[in-house]
Amino acid sequence: MTEYSAVHIQVLEGLEAVRKRPGMYVGSTGERGLHDLLYEALAPAAEAVLLGRASRIDVALTADGGARVAHDGRPEDELPRRLTTCWTPPPPTGSRVSVSFFAVDLFVVNALSTRLTVVEHRDGVAVHHAYARGELADGPTETGPTDRTGTAITFHPDPEIFETTSFDHDTVAERLHELAFLNRELDITLTDERTTPPRTERFHHPAGLADFTTHLGGDPTATLTVETTDEHMGGTLDVALSWTGHGGVRCYANSRRTGGGTHLEGFRDGLTAALNRPDLPAGLTAVVSVKLDDPNYLGCTRDMLANHPVRARTAAAVHRAVEAWLAEHPAPAPA
Structure with missing residues (x-):
């Protein structure tokens, strides 16, 4: 048997680590x-808008x-x-948003x-x-005068890393729409420049979760918000619920959808206690969103929120x- 010791351990850092094990950073190469x-x-x-440093975001599939x-x-x-x-800055106070799953930065x-x-x-x-x-590879280089402010980042995924480099329009649009519902300050435009003519959509919902429940099939005239x-x-x-529709209950932690956890448990506790019944009413459409300074999750998939105080405070x-x-x-x- 070949002896294995510390000298056989390969330590990867920086660019080499990311490119060698991309799944550790973005979940998969699919x-x-x-x-x-x-x-x-x-x-x-998104951070810039939520912290008041910007007013709009433009996303384009080139x-x-x-x-x-x-x-x-x-x-x-x-x-x-x-x-x-390879450095992740601390979350900026006040934003409490997880746009991506892994939050590994630029x-x-x-x-x-x-x-x-x-x-x-x-x-x-x-x-x-x-x-x-x-x-x-080039710059930074001053390219001329400008009368505005802003930042534009354009990138091309590496085909040596990813199994596909073609973005799916509907997948991107759904996530941007979701973020606009969950964060009423966001004003996002998506343009698909791969079509002729280019396809453009705007996602902006000042009413927040009330608009979200309507989008899911709830009655806008009978929506309760918390x-x-x-x-x-x-x-x-932030909670919105409508007694009608069949959208079910969706829950989010820091703008990322979760399968459940203490926020969902608290919502169920509070609603069933107020209705004096053991279960949720049929036809309920609701969205439950918490934004926490220090969210804790169960398991490697981070699918279940585990912050204990959230359950009691949400229920109340x-x-x-x-x-x-x-x-x-x-x-x-409704029953």
Whole structure:
């Protein structure tokens, strides 16, 4: 038997680690991982809007097989570091959003792309820099004067890494639409430049989860909403429910869909207690969203929220809101 010792251990770091084991960073080299790469590129733009540094996001599926994410806010000073260093910045206080599944930041997008270009508009000057498989290839170079602010990142997924490099329009549109429902501040435009003429959609829902339940089949004239900030659970709770429709109950933690957990358990506890019944009413359509400073999950798939205070605080908030709604509406909630 060949002896195995510490000298046989291979330590991979930086670009080499990401390119050698891409599944550890984006989940897979299939379609799911490809789309998560796009959501990683979207995350900084979403942060900028949610923190008040930008007002809109433009996403494009480019005709040459790439993707572009742009926002109209001032470029962040840390952008070059985020692109070239295997470093994940701390979540910016106030955003509490997980656009992507793994939250591994722009370095991974850069590492898994054949080329990535950045155009920054700041202080009256447009600056261009380009990368090839994670390495700086050109710039930064000033390319002329500008009268606006903003950042545009265009990347092309590496066919040596991914089984497919073709983004699915409907998959991307569904996720962007979902994010706009869950974060009413977001104003996102998706343009598919691969079609003739280009196909453009806008996702913006100032009514938030109330619009989401309507989209899922709920009655917009009979929708109950709950919105609260609770320091005891370390975040915010946002709930919308309609007694009609058959959309079921969807739950999210920091804007990422979960299979269940303490937020769903709390919602069930509060609703059934207010209705004085052991189960949820048939035909219920609801969305439960919590945004936490420190979300904890069960298992490697991070599919079940595990923060213990969330259950009791969600139950109490839902119980109060439903009782108040029932007191104002003489007709009972559907069975």
